[in-house]
Amino acid sequence: MTALLAIDLGTESARVCVYAADGATLGRGESGYPTVFPHPGWAEQDPEDWWRAVVSAVRAALAEAGSPAVAGLAVATTASTVAVLDAAGRPLRPALLWMDARASAESELTAAADHPVLAYTGGADAVEWLVPKAMWLARNEPETYRAAHRITEAVDYLVWRLTGEWAGSRMNAVCKWNHDPLGAGLPDDLYATFGVPDLRDKLPERIVPVGDPVAPVGAAAREELGIHGEAVVCAGGIDAHLSLLAIGGARTGLVSMVSGTSTAFITEIGAPVFPPTIWGPYPDALNAGRWLIEGGQVSSGSVLTWAGESLLGRPRAELPRLIADAAALPPGEHGLLVLDYFMGNRTPLRDPRLRGAVLGLTLASRPVEIYRAAVEGVAYGTRQVLESFVEGGVPVDEVYVSGGIRHNPLWLRTTADVLGRPLRLVEGDNLTLRACAVIAAAGTGQAGSLAEAAAGLALPTRTVEPDGTHREVYQRGYADYRAATAATRGIAHRLTTPWGSEVPV
Numbered sequence: 001m002t003a004l005l006a007i008d009l010g011t012e013s014a015r016v017c018v019y020a021a022d023g024a025t026l027g028r029g030e031s032g033y034p035t036v037f038p039h040p041g042w043a044e045q046d047p048e049d050w051w052r053a054v055v056s057a058v059r060a061a062l063a064e065a066g067s068p069a070v071a072g073l074a075v076a077t078t079a080s081t082v083a084v085l086d087a088a089g090r091p092l093r094p095a096l097l098w099m100d101a102r103a104s105a106e107s108e109l110t111a112a113a114d115h116p117v118l119a120y121t122g123g124a125d126a127v128e129w130l131v132p133k134a135m136w137l138a139r140n141e142p143e144t145y146r147a148a149h150r151i152t153e154a155v156d157y158l159v160w161r162l163t164g165e166w167a168g169s170r171m172n173a174v175c176k177w178n179h180d181p182l183g184a185g186l187p188d189d190l191y192a193t194f195g196v197p198d199l200r201d202k203l204p205e206r207i208v209p210v211g212d213p214v215a216p217v218g219a220a221a222r223e224e225l226g227i228h229g230e231a232v233v234c235a236g237g238i239d240a241h242l243s244l245l246a247i248g249g250a251r252t253g254l255v256s257m258v259s260g261t262s263t264a265f266i267t268e269i270g271a272p273v274f275p276p277t278i279w280g281p282y283p284d285a286l287n288a289g290r291w292l293i294e295g296g297q298v299s300s301g302s303v304l305t306w307a308g309e310s311l312l313g314r315p316r317a318e319l320p321r322l323i324a325d326a327a328a329l330p331p332g333e334h335g336l337l338v339l340d341y342f343m344g345n346r347t348p349l350r351d352p353r354l355r356g357a358v359l360g361l362t363l364a365s366r367p368v369e370i371y372r373a374a375v376e377g378v379a380y381g382t383r384q385v386l387e388s389f390v391e392g393g394v395p396v397d398e399v400y401v402s403g404g405i406r407h408n409p410l411w412l413r414t415t416a417d418v419l420g421r422p423l424r425l426v427e428g429d430n431l432t433l434r435a436c437a438v439i440a441a442a443g444t445g446q447a448g449s450l451a452e453a454a455a456g457l458a459l460p461t462r463t464v465e466p467d468g469t470h471r472e473v474y475q476r477g478y479a480d481y482r483a484a485t486a487a488t489r490g491i492a493h494r495l496t497t498p499w500g501s502e503v504p505v
Contacts, residue, residue: 008432041101
């Protein structure tokens, strides 16, 4: 029997699954790594920690599966987690994690450029993306930038560790590097405008469409990972974006909402629209001839972790009790409002300098009420994103939900109630891992095309219906959320600028 191997490098850990050709799970593994926060708004990891975690997780998954021969594998990672490497692939500095917002000034510079490819990004590159991060390195760590042989995404780093080849995912290139698959490809003239004229030379040499084979796993990696079989690495990409492949494939009006540390909203449309409140539309990023749309909350589940563990001091083992107690409270009676912009806003406001807030506190406010308000604030942020889709001409007919939200019943229920629409909760698996299995099945020829593989390996769902009795309360709360966002925006911007400096942090 041959198997498919899926690797998902997340914010906190590497997760691996071994699948049979029919999608049955044969084995799993997981291994974590730390994140360092050197300054407010900064977040870093060590790429060597990623590889150590992948090796540990792959070995555990293969052992549980009985060490089958691997026909193919694919890798997905967080987007815009950027590694800076020398010619031997060794890190020159810690990687800049996706949530790292240090390049806000560089992001603002991209908004002033006049270039046709920026129409695919809403007129500017977001603070999280590879290009602003490369600009920051060139301006603030010029020696490191000059020494860098590769400035690349985590997914491309792992593909190199697996195969020895620098092959970038077309998904990442289109969505995060200003690559234009319909025109000139990588925009050297734009990079020059941004002050990084040699950036192309530091990016992966090949750009490969999602699902296409890259190369077999190399001899050294096979030995480290304990892999045997053909083990062809097929091009993956961005974890949340690939989730469309795990729910039957992309179709107009279907939105995949992956809610974990952050929340990503992904859909595809047949004809482009260009509102400034989305990321995209990205041509050919997932499926050729289609346009990928992205929205997001940069902090969602992480806000709830902060509220429960950091602010309220509850150990992780006690969080289920806190969630249950908060769920027993009537919505709105606590008199509190939480803004979820702890690491800025992705969309629709595209403002990395927004900050979180808890409004309405009194000496009578209880921890359980603060937690409930945090859940509601995150749900309001979700509604803001989906409303911006509809207002911008992006259909939202079905919302599929996955990720850590399925382990928090209060978060899930509140999201359905605040949105006032049914949610299709994906059951039974990690969507990113399942999507990687779809990619490996298609790339090795075991399941036809990418669309056919997606249809054949789709995951089951159940429907979470909204409770209409809370509609008025949440309408009022959402209106307050929008008003408070506008009212605190200027203060948030001032708070992110140190005294005596014009440079935001």
